[in-house]
Amino acid sequence: xxxxxxxxxxxxxxxxxxxxxxxxxxxxxxxxxxxxxxxxxxxxxxxxxxxxxxxxxxxxxxxxxxxxxxxxxxxxxxxxxxxxxxxxxxxxxxxxxxxxxxxxxxxxxxxxxxxxxxxxxxxxxxxxxx
Numbered sequence: 296x297x298x299x300x301x302x303x304x305x306x307x308x309x310x311x312x313x314x315x316x317x318x319x320x321x322x323x324x325x326x327x328x329x330x331x332x333x334x335x336x337x338x339x340x341x342x343x344x345x346x347x348x349x350x351x352x353x354x355x356x357x358x359x360x361x362x363x364x365x366x367x368x369x370x371x372x373x374x375x376x377x378x379x380x381x382x383x384x385x386x387x388x389x390x391x392x393x394x395x396x397x398x399x400x401x402x403x404x405x406x407x408x409x410x411x412x413x414x415x416x417x418x419x420x421x422x423x424x425x
Contacts, residue, residue: 303353306346306384310420313342317413332404339416340395346423347388354381384423391419 317335321328328335357378395415402408 302349306349306353307420307424309346310339310342310416310423313339314413314417314420317409318417321409321413328409329406332408335409336395336399336404336412339412340392340399343388343392343395343416343419346420347385347392350381350385350388350423354378354385357381387419387422391415391422 317328317339320335395412398408398412398415402411
């Protein structure tokens with residue numbers, strides 16, 4: 296069974312790959328993707344929400360005192376997770392999630408909306424990489 300540490304790459308990776316997917320689709324099928332604002336926004340917002348939930352899970356495990364173990368055959372490594380970086384990624388994810396939800400609800404979803412949400416997701420994935 297994989298440990299929680301094996302899934303840590305999902306925190307910055309999921310929004311990054313979702314924004315790359317939407318960016319590629321936006322370049323390839325511009326008019327179609329600009330008309331499909333709700334499904335595109337759902338994919339991008341849910342990728343940030345999953346990353347934020349995983350950051351909260353890491354912070355919870357750290358505060359309860361669980362130390363992650365990386366086991367690769369004969370090599371075992373005990374890793375102490377840094378609570379500051381977990382707190383930063385959790386708070387950044389929540390702020391970006393609130394901004395994206397407010398943008399989805401309040402902005403006019405026209406031609407530049409998917410580009411805006413995609414670039415916001417890409418920048419937040421690079422921030423979550425910290």
